[in-house]
Structures are given as structure tokens and as C-alpha cells.
Amino acid sequence: GEDVEQSLFLSVREGDSSVINCTYTDSSSTYLYWYKQEPGAGLQLLTYIFSNMDMKQDQRLTVLLNKKDKHLSLRIADTQTGDSAIYFCAETPTASKLTFGTGTRLQVTL
């Protein structure tokens, strides 16, 4: 199947790190993506990782990829209230297709 699974909800305190996890099914995915969706808005591409990489860091964002376990994670350092949103991971089982997880709602509390 092509299920991409994420937990539904994560709550963190401002200033702490957030880790959002995702498991995917298709080992042939070339790219794996993280998108952010704020209320009433479209999906914003946050970052992506090529399948031959283990880690990618981009400012406060760190993506870790474990291909053996088909596990992808997004770590947000020093989480801010502006990071509150829904985060989607997505895999590319074919070049023409993007399969999304159901999304993780991140709530940042003061």
C-alpha cells in the first residue's frame, strides 16, 4: 500500500524542540517532503530530503531519514508560536505522484 502515517497531534512549549514523526511505505521514493499548512492557507514547502541522504539541516529545521525503517522525522529547534500549524510529510512513490500523510497538528503553548 501507499500509506504515510503520522501522529495527529503534538503539543510543545515555546522554546522547546518539536519532533514530528512519519512512517512511509514506498522504499523507491526519491524525495521525501515536509509541508506546513497554516489555518486558511495552502501548503508551504518547508524542506525535503533526497533518499540517499540521512540528514538535512536548514536553520531551525533538521530532517532525519531512516530508510531501513522507512521513518522520517522533522525536528524544529526553539519552537515558536508561529510554528503552530499542521505539518504533512509526503513521499514520491512514482515521479508523477506525491502521497501525503494525514498531517500532524503542532500546538505551541506559552
Add this chain to the structure above:
Amino acid sequence: EAQVTQNPRYLITVTGKKLTVTCSQNMNHEYMSWYRQDPGLGLRQIYYSMNVEVTDKGDVPEGYKVSRKEKRNFPLILESPSPNQTSLYFCASSAGTGQPQHFGDGTRLSIL
């Protein structure tokens, strides 16, 4: 500014009344796609297009049509909308297949 533009942003209509949601991108992207987003289901692909005059079905194409007569436009057509097509729709484009996709702001459709 590079963007994907959808219109309308919101529409309430009735069963059976044909409607079209337009999508336009200004990045000269070859690949375009339509998704619908429903609670608990994430985003599911409806149709995609790899280039002008080339379109293919995604996971949930039933009840929808698309066309790609020009590179920049990829309209989504609901010939006879039904209530189960009430959803939030997103258009996306990318430079090519497998490349990162850029999304529009979404169109919320309500079919009564």
C-alpha cells in the same frame, strides 16, 4: 512573484450545476496537479499533467475532468457536482516530475 493562483477561493453551489476551478502558475512549470483535502484523509491526488495536452488520473478522479491546453493553466471541471465533492481543493505545480511542488492557497467548495 512566483505563485500558483486558484479561483475562486470559496464557492457554495448546488448539486448538478457545472463549475470550473481555475489554476494558473507563472513559473513555466511543466507539471501540474490537483488535490483534495478532507479531514482525516490528508491530501489525495485527483488528476495531474506532465505537460501540455498530457493529463492522467490520480487516486480519486471520479466526477472530475481537467484540461491542459496551455502550460500555465490547469482548470478543474466538475460537470455535475455532488455533495461528496464538498472539500478543500489545491492546485500545485513543479518544474518536473519528482521535483518539489508549489501549492496554491486552496479553493473551498461546498456542494449543497
